[in-house]
Amino acid sequence: DQQVKQNSPSLSVQEGRISILNCDYTNSMFDYFLWYKKYPAEGPTFLISISSIKDKNEDGRFTVFLNKSAKHLSLHIVPSQPGDSAVYFCAASVNTGKLIFGQGTTLQVKP
Amino acid sequence: GAVVSQHPSRVICKSGTSVKIECRSLDFQATTMFWYRQFPKQSLMLMATSNEGSKATYEQGVEKDKFLINHASLTLSTLTVTSAHPEDSSFYICSARGGRDEKLFFGSGTQLSVL
Numbered sequence: 062d063q064q065v066k067q068n069s070p071s072l073s074v075q076e077g078r079i080s081i082l083n084c085d086y087t088n089s090m091f092d093y094f095l096w097y098k099k100y101p102a103e104g105p106t107f108l109i110s111i112s113s114i115k116d117k118n119e120d121g122r123f124t125v126f127l128n129k130s131a132k133h134l135s136l137h138i139v140p141s142q143p144g145d146s147a148v149y150f151c152a153a154s155v156n157t158g159k160l161i162f163g164q165g166t167t168l169q170v171k172p
Numbered sequence: 173g174a175v176v177s178q179h180p181s182r183v184i185c186k187s188g189t190s191v192k193i194e195c196r197s198l199d200f201q202a203t204t205m206f207w208y209r210q211f212p213k214q215s216l217m218l219m220a221t222s223n224e225g226s227k228a229t230y231e232q233g234v235e236k237d238k239f240l241i242n243h244a245s246l247t248l249s250t251l252t253v254t255s256a257h258p259e260d261s262s263f264y265i266c267s268a269r270g271g272r273d274e275k276l277f278f279g280s281g282t283q284l285s286v287l
């Protein structure tokens with residue numbers, strides 16, 4: 062049972078445009094959501110997080126939106142840069158304990 | 173910032189041998205450490221959760237006798253893959269929770285290849 066789903070395996074965006082990565086979840090008990098960026102053969106790097114009591118969190122070029130009624134969150138990157146090309150994982154947890162990860166979305170930002 | 177060191181980064185071993193992977197929190201005490209496994213083009217899957225001084229809690233389907241986890245101190249957890257087989261070849265990542273904000277930090281991962 063996949064509790065966290067990223068239905069788009071890949072996304073290609075032109076440099077300077079907006080990248081929108083989507084994530085859906087099924088467990089209404091999740092209270093904390095995170096986005097990680099991962100390069101091949103490296104560990105994930107934390108990007109941004111959001112608590113279930115909020116619907117938006119912004120950090121520089123990265124904004125995460127949470128729609129609890131739809132059990133959906135999204136990561137917006139604007140403007141996108143070639144260095145943003147990586148695999149992006151969304152993850153969810155209950156009480157910031159163990160994380161359940163989505164399958165990942167490979168983002169390619171073209172110059 | 174907090175750093176989690178994972179060693180080795182890459183290991184190649186023969187089938188039937190055991191491999192130990194270390195995960196260290198360098199500048200904070202990790203109350204809890206997690207071990208994940210990632211197969212190519214798949215998600216990170218949690219294998220087990222370990223708390224210092226107590227037995228690890230394994231996720232369903234993970235063999236505790238095959239994947240031995242030891243969390244002997246607040247800065248070190250080890251994962252030993254016993255009698256490794258080619259199907260154990262994977263990318264293993266640890267994470268540690270601790271520090272002032274109890275945040276989660278990841279190691280750089282270990283690529284295990286079993287011949």
